Amino acid sequence: MSAPGALRRVAPWLLLLLAAGVWLGPDYALGQATMVATYAIAGLGVVIVVGQAGQVTFGQGALVALGAYAEAVLAGRGVPVILSLPAAVALGAAGGALASLPAWRLGGLYFGMSTLAFALLVEEALVRWEGLTRGAAGLATPALALAGVALDAPLAQALASLATLLCALFFCRRLLASRLGRAWRAVREDEAAAEACGIDAARAKTLAFAVGGALSGLAGALYAHWIGFISPEQFGLMFSFELLMLAFIGGARRLAGAAWGALVIVAIPQGIAVLRDLLPGDWARAAGLEAMLFGAVIVAVVLLRPGGIAGRR
Amino acid sequence: MLALLQVLASGIAIGCVYGLVALSFVLIYKATETVSFMQGELLMLGAFAALGLHLGAGLPLALAAAGAVASMALLGAGLERAVLRRAIGQPHLVAVLLTFGLGLMVRGGIAAVPVATQGMYRLPFADGSVQLGPLTLASGHLLVIGATVILAGLLALFFRFTRAGLALRACSEDARVAALMGVPVDRMHTLAWSLGAALAAVAGLLLAPITFVHLNMGLVALKAFPAAVLGGLTSLPGALAGGVFLGVVEAVAGLLLPEGVKDAVPYALLLVVLLLFPGGFAGGGARSGR
Numbered sequence: 001m002s003a004p005g006a007l008r009r010v011a012p013w014l015l016l017l018l019a020a021g022v023w024l025g026p027d028y029a030l031g032q033a034t035m036v037a038t039y040a041i042a043g044l045g046v047v048i049v050v051g052q053a054g055q056v057t058f059g060q061g062a063l064v065a066l067g068a069y070a071e072a073v074l075a076g077r078g079v080p081v082i083l084s085l086p087a088a089v090a091l092g093a094a095g096g097a098l099a100s101l102p103a104w105r106l107g108g109l110y111f112g113m114s115t116l117a118f119a120l121l122v123e124e125a126l127v128r129w130e131g132l133t134r135g136a137a138g139l140a141t142p143a144l145a146l147a148g149v150a151l152d153a154p155l156a157q158a159l160a161s162l163a164t165l166l167c168a169l170f171f172c173r174r175l176l177a178s179r180l181g182r183a184w185r186a187v188r189e190d191e192a193a194a195e196a197c198g199i200d201a202a203r204a205k206t207l208a209f210a211v212g213g214a215l216s217g218l219a220g221a222l223y224a225h226w227i228g229f230i231s232p233e234q235f236g237l238m239f240s241f242e243l244l245m246l247a248f249i250g251g252a253r254r255l256a257g258a259a260w261g262a263l264v265i266v267a268i269p270q271g272i273a274v275l276r277d278l279l280p281g282d283w284a285r286a287a288g289l290e291a292m293l294f295g296a297v298i299v300a301v302v303l304l305r306p307g308g309i310a311g312r313r
Numbered sequence: 314m315l316a317l318l319q320v321l322a323s324g325i326a327i328g329c330v331y332g333l334v335a336l337s338f339v340l341i342y343k344a345t346e347t348v349s350f351m352q353g354e355l356l357m358l359g360a361f362a363a364l365g366l367h368l369g370a371g372l373p374l375a376l377a378a379a380g381a382v383a384s385m386a387l388l389g390a391g392l393e394r395a396v397l398r399r400a401i402g403q404p405h406l407v408a409v410l411l412t413f414g415l416g417l418m419v420r421g422g423i424a425a426v427p428v429a430t431q432g433m434y435r436l437p438f439a440d441g442s443v444q445l446g447p448l449t450l451a452s453g454h455l456l457v458i459g460a461t462v463i464l465a466g467l468l469a470l471f472f473r474f475t476r477a478g479l480a481l482r483a484c485s486e487d488a489r490v491a492a493l494m495g496v497p498v499d500r501m502h503t504l505a506w507s508l509g510a511a512l513a514a515v516a517g518l519l520l521a522p523i524t525f526v527h528l529n530m531g532l533v534a535l536k537a538f539p540a541a542v543l544g545g546l547t548s549l550p551g552a553l554a555g556g557v558f559l560g561v562v563e564a565v566a567g568l569l570l571p572e573g574v575k576d577a578v579p580y581a582l583l584l585v586v587l588l589l590f591p592g593g594f595a596g597g598g599a600r601s602g603r
Contacts, residue, residue: 050406056405056406056409058409102584102587102588105587105588106587108405109348109405109546110542110546110587112348112405112409113538113539113542113583113587114583114584114587116538116580117539117580117581117583117584117587118584120535120577120580121577121580121581121584124573124576124577124580125577127573128573237535241413244406244409244410245410245413245414248406248410288420288421288422288423288424288425288426289421289425290421291417291418291420291421291424292417292418292421292422292425293421294414294417294421295413295414295415295416295417295418295419295420295421296414296418297414298410298411298413298414298417299396299411299414299415299418302399302400302407302410302411302414303396303399303411306403306407
């Protein structure tokens, strides 16, 4: 990417952050930027699995949960982040690889159902394994400490998560340009044709899930630090679908789609909060507004802009 | 022994509800190739519609129930005409997200009604129990089982002996050939969705005496997916049988296995079945599920 090209891509994001900082206050805007970046990393995992390798996954939230719990458990026992973060990433990748095993025998919707079952079993295990996860009561996570300095200021957290996101984007760009990336696209377009060209489709799928799981595990680890408290119900089926919607709203075919989708997913609840102040009476207190808006946005995107925000049409 | 029989009865009853929801899912999937993730929301909406017509508008219960099912059938047809038609021929995920989004809107719409979120409601029918010798059975359970048997019979008759049923079967066999034979495929898609929505509403009504009517009653549809897969995803009797099987297994697991394992059983079972029989029990071993 040339320097002006990079500038042209980053400029709207900086302007957005600046506008949000002026409008909502710098600390709040930085906090939201942290969440957008973290969601975007998790969404990158879905973009790889769904948009690049063309597989169905209904259980990405469980992989985020694995990363978050690995990080929370290890950090809670005083393991330095330089060890715990790779462990979280590895656990996410291992979980992804495990979830992809049924793909060796199953295709399409059947495989999607198996990822759904996998996610529900992981959630159940997190609730039941109380000795490690403290069950439904949840687990507190200390602030992220880099080289002995705790990152608890909004600016530091935003910088850390944005830097991680940029690294992840760079990594994925390289990966998509590699032999493996081409194999994923070939499997996505036509599995039989890909195999006829000598591509090991099962291996490509498993690697897609492993990479997607690693990214989601990384996002989960960061998420656990930023939120400071995790419990199994945060990573339920709804969260998996939120990530799926994120990828579709942003555009699953392009890496930038994860960032745009994350922006929308994080902004919707905030938009509701603003609307609540403007709307009169009962409507403002109605609990269903958020679900309704989420639903309307995803239906509108699927119908009106099937390629997502970042997609070319 | 007595306890086992009672557990079995309740397992079969809840399994019938799983089966009905799985049936609606498979019906839609077969006819339109659309994966519906909104059956749970349709089920809830159906139950709330009956509740609203009965308690809100003061209609007699039977009329309210019939009205709810009819209006859900209309809603299903309307949604197909307006929105869901666009998902045909696209990848599965598009339909999944579309129906999930619609489901979210339905759920949000109900949650926005303050009265609906304030607790659990009951539809005042079938809340006694029946004594059969030494056996005590909840009449709600018996009602579910009886209604499911009747409904399955009616559906079998519909598919076997009516023109529309035959056309619907032709559509799910091969839409293009059906179209060449003069079957109005578009209208069959609408019919499939309205039947699917109506079936979900019936399942909601039948579930009402067992779990009451509340915002999260649609979660039962999550158990319908394993049921549908157990039945092979393309077999209507298979879906119903899968649902009943799942309900019984779950009930027996609740009796025999430690507390809490019960909820994980359907999904563990689903994974095992998918790995051992990739086409579901009813799909036969030869077909891989592509």
